[in-house]
Amino acid sequence: MIWRRARMVLLSAQGVAFDNIATVTFTSPDRVRDVVHNFDGDGFDAVYPEYRGRRPKTFTLLERGESKKIAKSKPAGHSLPLSTWSLVKPAGFLVDAR
Known part of the structure; x- marks a missing residue:
């Protein structure tokens, strides 16, 4: 404090x-x-701490918005051979796109 x-x-x-x-x-x-x-x-x-007890942000607001769009879209719209997203697939797709 x-x-x-x-x-x-x-x-x-x-x-x-x-x-x-x-x-x-x-x-x-x-x-x-x-x-x-x-x-x-x-x-x-x-006197003022640099660490506030939280994890530093890893994505910007723009990147978060883009990831939401991708998660709500169909994988086929991104030329992926999937019918639906799993929990892991959008993360891998976003990391590859970065």
Whole structure:
């Protein structure tokens, strides 16, 4: 959380030891050390996390729309010798088309 990392940096600037900061912020001294060293190197950008706990998007909105169109269409319309899509076939077709 942003407020927790900011608090770690503030307490460190006030001269509080890493062990005491870790106790107050409910984390490990190694984590406090990492946050403070990242702040020293990157400034305020280090307080804001890059990872939000989600998987990064692998398809753009345009690609998702195109994949929906393909999934709703008939495989024969794409010159494939299939009567219906299975769960695996559209994925293989889209990867090959990429």
